[in-house]
Every structure is written in C-alpha cells, then in structure tokens.
Amino acid sequence: MRGVMMLAVSAGAVATITAAVLLLPGDGGPPSARAELPAAVSPAPGDPLTPDEIRRAGDIATDAGPRAHFAAGRAELLYVERDDGKSDEGARRAEAYVYDYGTDTLTVRTVDLARGKVVREVSGTGTQPPPSKREETRAAELILAHPRLGEGMRAAYQRAAGKPLRSTADLWLRGLIYTAPRGDCAEHRCVRLFVRLPDGTFLDTSRVVADLSAKKVHILEW
Amino acid sequence: MFLRIALAAFVIAAAHATPAPRATLAAASGARPAAPAGNAAPAGSVRTAPTGGAAACGSPYLVDQALPNGARWRMCWEMRTIEGLTLNHVVYTPRGGAPQNVLRSAALAQIHVPYDSGEPRYHDLGSLGESAIALTAADCPGGERRGTYVCVTTRARGHAHLKDGFGDEEARRSRQGEELVVLSGYQVGWYAYVAEWVFGDDGSITPRLGATGSLAGTVTTPGHGWPIGVGRRHFEESHSHNVFWRLDFDVDAATRDAVEQYDFAGTGTKRRFMVRTRFATETRAVNRRMRWWRVLDPRALNADRHPISWEIDNSDSAEYRGPADEAFTRADLYVTQYHACERLATQNPLPRCRNSVDRYVSGERLTDPVVWVNVDFHHVARDEDADPMPVHWQGFRVLPRDVTAKNPSP
Numbered sequence: 063m064r065g066v067m068m069l070a071v072s073a074g075a076v077a078t079i080t081a082a083v084l085l086l087p088g089d090g091g092p093p094s095a096r097a098e099l100p101a102a103v104s105p106a107p108g109d110p111l112t113p114d115e116i117r118r119a120g121d122i123a124t125d126a127g128p129r130a131h132f133a134a135g136r137a138e139l140l141y142v143e144r145d146d147g148k149s150d151e152g153a154r155r156a157e158a159y160v161y162d163y164g165t166d167t168l169t170v171r172t173v174d175l176a177r178g179k180v181v182r183e184v185s186g187t188g189t190q191p192p193p194s195k196r197e198e199t200r201a202a203e204l205i206l207a208h209p210r211l212g213e214g215m216r217a218a219y220q221r222a223a224g225k226p227l228r229s230t231a232d233l234w235l236r237g238l239i240y241t242a243p244r245g246d247c248a249e250h251r252c253v254r255l256f257v258r259l260p261d262g263t264f265l266d267t268s269r270v271v272a273d274l275s276a277k278k279v280h281i282l283e284w
Numbered sequence: 285m286f287l288r289i290a291l292a293a294f295v296i297a298a299a300h301a302t303p304a305p306r307a308t309l310a311a312a313s314g315a316r317p318a319a320p321a322g323n324a325a326p327a328g329s330v331r332t333a334p335t336g337g338a339a340a341c342g343s344p345y346l347v348d349q350a351l352p353n354g355a356r357w358r359m360c361w362e363m364r365t366i367e368g369l370t371l372n373h374v375v376y377t378p379r380g381g382a383p384q385n386v387l388r389s390a391a392l393a394q395i396h397v398p399y400d401s402g403e404p405r406y407h408d409l410g411s412l413g414e415s416a417i418a419l420t421a422a423d424c425p426g427g428e429r430r431g432t433y434v435c436v437t438t439r440a441r442g443h444a445h446l447k448d449g450f451g452d453e454e455a456r457r458s459r460q461g462e463e464l465v466v467l468s469g470y471q472v473g474w475y476a477y478v479a480e481w482v483f484g485d486d487g488s489i490t491p492r493l494g495a496t497g498s499l500a501g502t503v504t505t506p507g508h509g510w511p512i513g514v515g516r517r518h519f520e521e522s523h524s525h526n527v528f529w530r531l532d533f534d535v536d537a538a539t540r541d542a543v544e545q546y547d548f549a550g551t552g553t554k555r556r557f558m559v560r561t562r563f564a565t566e567t568r569a570v571n572r573r574m575r576w577w578r579v580l581d582p583r584a585l586n587a588d589r590h591p592i593s594w595e596i597d598n599s600d601s602a603e604y605r606g607p608a609d610e611a612f613t614r615a616d617l618y619v620t621q622y623h624a625c626e627r628l629a630t631q632n633p634l635p636r637c638r639n640s641v642d643r644y645v646s647g648e649r650l651t652d653p654v655v656w657v658n659v660d661f662h663h664v665a666r667d668e669d670a671d672p673m674p675v676h677w678q679g680f681r682v683l684p685r686d687v688t689a690k691n692p693s694p
Contacts, residue, residue: 108340108372110362141365141411146372147624148388148538148652151340159633168635184625186635192366192411236473238410239631243609254406256473264474268404268502284403 107152115156115175116142123158123171126180137162140194145172155181159191163275166249193237193253201237201253201272202230208279211270215257222259234258240271250275340373344430349464351485353444353693354379357464359387363433366633367391368412369468369479376487376684378692385534386594390491392479393530393641393656394629395472396613398606400508400522405610407631408472417469417476427465435467441484444693459693461485474498478675487687489594492679493527495663498671510665520665524604526613527678528629528641531655532622535592536584543567543619543653544593548574563653566645568615571598577617578685579655587689595685596655600678604660611642615658620644622652629656 105112111119119142124132131137138161145155154175161168168189172182193201206212206227219227227233236256242248251274257265271280339346341360350356356377362370374387395408416433423429427437441461449456464483469476476497482490499512502521509519535541543563550556569577580593598616606613612630618641620626625637626644638644641656661678668674 106340106342106345108360108362109342109345110364143365144362145624146362146370146389148622149624170634184634184636189633189635189637189639190631191633192409192631194411195414236410236415236471238406238408238472241631254404258474264498264501266502282403284401 105154107154108146111142111144111154111156115154118175118178119156119158119173122173122178122180123156123160126171126183127160127169131162131164136164138194138196140191140197161251163251166251166275187249190239190241190251192239197251197253197274198235198237198255199230200274201255202233202235202257204272204274204277204279205255205267205270206230211279215265218265219259222261222263232260246273246276246278246280247271252280347430347436347464347466349436349438349483351438351462351464353459353461353485355485355487355692356383357483358383359466361430361434361466363413363416363431363468364391365411365413366409367393367627368409368416368470369434369466369481371466371481374483374489376483376687378487378684378688379694381688381692384592384687385536386489387531388534388538389530389532390481391530392493393528393627394526394612394631395477395493396524396526396528396610396630398524398526398604398610399502399504401504406473408475408477409628409631410470410472412470412472415470415472417471419469423469424467433468435465437465437467438462439465444486445691471497474500480679486693487684489682490679491529491531491657491682492677493525494675494677495525495661496673496675498673499665499669512665512667512669520669522662522664524602524660524662525678526604526658526660528612529657529659529680530627530629531657531682533579533594533653533655535579535581535594537581538622538652540581540583540651541579541653542582543577543579543650543655545569545575545577547572563619563650565650566621566648567619568642568645569617569619571601571603571616573599577619577655579653586686588686590686590689592687593685594687595683596657596680597683598657598659598680600659600680602660602662604662612640613658613660614642617658618642618645618656619650619653620656621648621650622654626654629658 120139124139127137140159140161143157145157156173156175158171158173166187167185169183169185171180174181206215216227237253240247240252240254253272253274255267255272257267269282271282273280345360345362347361348358359374360372362372364370370389370391372389374390375383376386377383397408398405418432419429419435424435424437427435429435441463444459444461445457447457462485465480467478467480469478474497475495478494478496480492499520504519504521506519509521512518512520533541545561547559548556549559576595576597578593578595580591582591584592586592601616603616604613625634626632629641632639657680659678659680661676
C-alpha cells in the first residue's frame with residue numbers, strides 16, 4: 063500500500079495565504095455550473111440554473127449555516143448544482159455544497175428557489191465532491207508556501223515563462239480529489255493538482271497532495 | 285529522502301499542443317429535414333397516449349432533431365458542475381410512430397485512470413463542468429454550438445441498409461444513414477477528453493469518450509511502459525481509462541422498468557440455447573461472449589405485442605480488474621434501483637449516500653433501474669501518440685429492440 067509522508071509547513075505563512083484566497087459567498091459569487099443564458103426571464107423546469115438562481119441559492123444556503131464558520135473561513139460554499147431528482151420534477155431547486163474544513167463535514171443544502179428557503183439538509187463526513195475553483199487555487203498556494211516545493215515550482219515557472227511567478231493566477235490549475243484508505247486523506251479534503259506552465263508543459267505533481275483541511279502538503283511515496 | 289524524490293519529480297512533461305480540429309463532415313451540412321408528417325405510415329407502435337409530452341426545457345438547452353429518414357430525437361442538455369454534459373428526457377420518435385421515452389438522465393459517471401506501475405491512480409471527475417473546453421466552429425462541423433461548450437451536429441454514418449434488386453432497379457433498396465451528435469470536451473490535466481453522445485437514425489445510442497491532448501510524460505521502467513523517445517530511454521507508462529456512464533432508463537415511465545440478461549448456452553456444440561435472466565434485485569454483471577442486456581417496460585408493447593426495450597451491448601472493454609479497494613472495477617455493468625443521491629460510480633459527491641457503484645448494489649428490489657456501464661481502455665503509448673495525441677475512443681451501444689414492429693426506415 064502507498065505510504066504518506068507528512069511535511070509540516072510553516073503554519074503562519076499558510077494561514078496568511080489561506081486568508082487571502084478565502085472569499086465569503088457573495089463576494090464575487092461561487093464557481094457554478096456553466097449557465098449559458100443571460101439571466102433567463104423565466105427558465106423552463108428542466109433548464110439549468112440561471113446565474114441569478116445560482117447566486118440566490120448560494121446566499122440562502124450560506125445564510126442557513128453557521129455564519130461564524132463562513133466568516134472564519136472554516137466553512138465554504140463549493141458550488142451550486144441544480145437538483146434534478148425525480149421526486150418533484152416541476153420545482154426549481156438547487157443543491158448548495160458547503161464544506162467545513164474544521165470538522166471535515168460536507169453539507170448539501172437543497173434550496174427551493176420559489177419558496178426562497180432550505181427544504182432539505184444532509185451532512186456527513188467521508189464524502190469528497192470534486193474540488194472547486196477556489197480550492198484549486200488554495201491547493202496551489204499551499205504548494206507555493208512549501209519551502210522546497212514552492213521553490214521548485216517558482217524555478218520551473220521562471221524557466222518556462224522567462225519571468226518570475228507573481229501568483230497562482232499565472233498558472234493553469236486543475237484539481238482532483240485524492241483519498242486514501244488510511245491516514246489524513248481518509249478524512250481530510252485532499253487535492254491533487256495538475257499545473258500547466260505558460261510554455262505548455264506540465265509539472266509532474268503526481269506525488270504531491272495538498273491537504274486543505276490540515277493546510278499541509280503531503281508527499282506520496284510509492 | 286522522500287522530499288528529494290518529490291522535488292526530482294518536478295519534471296517537465298511533454299509539451300502540450302492544441303489538438304487539431306476535426307475534418308468537416310460534408311454530409312452534415314445543408315438544411316435540416318422537416319419533422320415527420322403526422323400521417324406517415326405507422327411504424328408499428330400501438331400506443332394511444334404517446335409518451336414524451338411537452339419538452340422540459342427551452343432554448344438553447346432543447347435538442348429536437350429530425351433526421352432525413354424520419355427518425356426524431358429530442359432531449360435537454362445541461363452542463364453540470366460535477367458530471368459535465370448531462371442529457372435529460374431523451375425521447376426517440378421512429379418515423380411515423382409515437383414518441384418513446386428512453387432515458388430520464390444520462391451522463392459520465394467516472395473516468396478512473398490507474399497507471400501500470402500501481403501509482404498514480406486518478407479519478408478524473410473532477411468538476412467536469414469547470415473543465416469544459418470552449419468549442420470553435422471547427423469543433424462543430426455542420427452543426428450548431430449551444431453556448432460555449434456544447435456542439436449539436438449531424439453526420440453521415442454509412443449505409444443504413446443495402447438490399448440488391450437482382451437486376452430490378454425499382455426493387456433495389458439502398459440508403460445512407462445519418463446520426464445526431466451532442467458533444468463536449470474537457471481538459472483534465474494533460475489529457476483532453478471528447479465526450480460524444482451519438483443518436484442514430486436507426487434508434488441506436490452510442491455514448492463514447494475519446495482521449496486526446498497529450499501523454500502524461502511519465503517515465504517508467506520497460507516492464508510498465510513503451511519506449512516513445514529516441515532509442516530506449518523514455519518509457520511512457522501504460523495506464524487504463526476505465527470509463528463509467530450512468531444511464532437512468534425510464535422506458536415509457538419511471539416505474540415498472542425491468543432489466544434482463546441474455547446468454548446463449550452451448551460451448552463446443554452446434555446447438556445453442558437462449559438463457560434469459562431477469563434481474564429482480566440490484567445486480568452486478570460481467571461481460572461474456574454474446575451476452576447482452578435489455579431494459580424494458582413489460583407493459584409497453586409494440587404493434588406485434590412485443591415489449592418495447594433497449595438493448596445494451598458492451599463487448600468492447602479491456603475489462604480492467606483492480607485491487608480489493610477498487611471493487612467498482614470488478615464488473616462491467618451494474619443495475620441499481622434509482623436513488624437521487626447515487627450520481628457517480630466512484631467518489632460519489634453526496635453525503636449519507638454510498639460512495640461507489642459496487643456498493644449501490646445492496647439487494648434492493650428493482651422497479652426503477654439505473655444502468656451503470658463500465659468500458660475500459662488500456663493505453664500502451666506508441667510513437668504516434670506524440671503531440672497532439674491522436675484520439676482513442678471507448679464506448680458502447682444501446683439499440684432499440686422491438687420499439688417498432690418493423691424497420692421504420694423508408
């Protein structure tokens with residue numbers, strides 16, 4: 063089986079970076095399904111959520127949660143999906159995915175958009191939906207904050223771009239969930255990152271896992 | 285020491301380049317045929333109250349395409365954050381027949397990518413909706429881009445039928461077929477995936493996934509890879525793409541659907557016997573030669589009083605079987621009772637729900653079955669896979685079986 067070696071990172075540096083990238087819902091809105099219509103006047107029952115519905119669902123779902131956790135950056139709205147369950151086909155409902163990194167709890171709140179309220183809430187640990195855009199950025203920040211991995215990433219960027227890396231915004235990022243049967247990533251929110259550099263090359267990050275719950279980087283050994 | 289290994293692992297992978305646009309399909313251009321006339325010759329459906337009523341969605345999400353032979357497909361698409369392109373309320377209308385509900389929902393449910401040395405092992409979903417590639421006109425030849433990420437087009441599919449007239453030109457029957465394609469692309473790391481849903485004018489459905497973009501550039505030992513650089517220095521690591529699709533069939537309506545498995549007993553003998561197994565409860569099934577499955581509503585009959593059904597053929601899989609903690613790899617088809625929270629084949633995103641498709645199979649009685657199809661491709665790289673890597677496809681077929689009492693094509 064794979065082993066995981068934990069590398070403690072300078073906690074202070076990471077805390078600063080995380081605070082900078084954490085946005086409260088409403089401050090620009092959560093990443094969302096790709097709505098293709100300019101705010102439709104009146105969507106049909108089976109249409110994707112409109113940008114306005116996504117925004118409203120996010121606001122209602124976060125209002126329903128412990129505000130202090132959101133404010134402290136402990137909980138975060140990942141994204142909003144349309145609820146297309148078969149039980150009530152006609153209703154416009156949204157599912158807001160909220161993750162609490164303090165307790166490693168995922169909460170999915172179902173928002174009835176017509177009634178403007180949360181009609182269902184399901185919470186649990188051990189479930190990891192795909193990373194959000196913000197989480198991909200935060201994972202890259204954790205790697206950059208790692209003394210040696212960060213140095214390696216900056217050097218690779220400098221070689222590829224011919225100029226220094228300013229921030230994660232210079233990188234193309236794609237995150238996937240990493241889970242392990244044992245160890246931190248059995249419970250924590252762990253993200254594996256693909257990093258594309260401006261010259262079209264990718265860093266080999268296959269052994270690097272950003273643990274968003276512990277705010278650490280794990281190096282996989284195999 | 286491990287840290288040094290990780291730093292050394294920051295190796296630059298092969299240069300990435302944009303895949304070349306696909307060739308234009310001449311047959312897909314030109315005006316769309318009109319919808320089949322209501323008084324066309326009946327194709328054999330006896331339904332008095334047609335299913336597939338009003339469309340559940342509006343523009344630009346509604347796809348309603350009549351094909352030249354009179355077949356018609358209607359569906360709603362949605363680019364979901366997690367699953368990416370999802371098709372809902374798929375309705376097939378054979379020429380001259382009544383609309384038939386086929387699928388309530390269909391989407392990719394996972395792309396599991398284990399490398400041959402044992403690591404890494406990726407689950408490529410991934411917020412597919414966030415990974416969608418903006419399509420250009422060249423990505424959608426002869427068709428229409430719906431927004432930025434979805435292409436709806438039609439193209440030729442070769443002979444629909446050929447029957448010689450034996451010298452009598454009037455009696456000769458030959459027709460070229462056409463198909464509707466709904467597609468999107470996703471950038472997942474160095475790989476680009478093209479996800480196609482193909483709806484034939486013969487009523488067939490072909491979900492398929494193409495992998496293109498770039499190779500990972502992962503160097504391995506000769507036992508786990510193939511030399512793709514000059515000489516025998518760079519062995520690119522072999523890996524599998526184990527693709528899962530989730531198909532929620534609602535034949536006629538959401539309830540009463542049943543799933544049957546067909547086998548043909550008799551090995552090394554001249555005679556073969558059909559063996560039908562109806563799944564009363566949730567089931568996992570593996571591929572066998574000649575084995576196929578069908579989803580039917582026993583009470584929805586065609587004009588010959590045969591149940592309308594949809595056959596699933598999955599004979600094109602490399603059938604990867606992983607370790608015990610990847611039990612989801614150990615079957616090729618799963619049939620589960622519908623639960624709204626069961627959406628992905630692995631890393632299911634909803635809390636208080638089981639985590640993977642093998643665990644959805646828990647002995648529940650089937651009244652509203654969901655079919656999960658697993659098709660695996662083992663990619664052993666070759667020199668030709670240099671950028672841009674040629675697309676390699678994997679998929680399966682869904683065929684109408686007794687939806688009409690005869691071939692509805694003119």
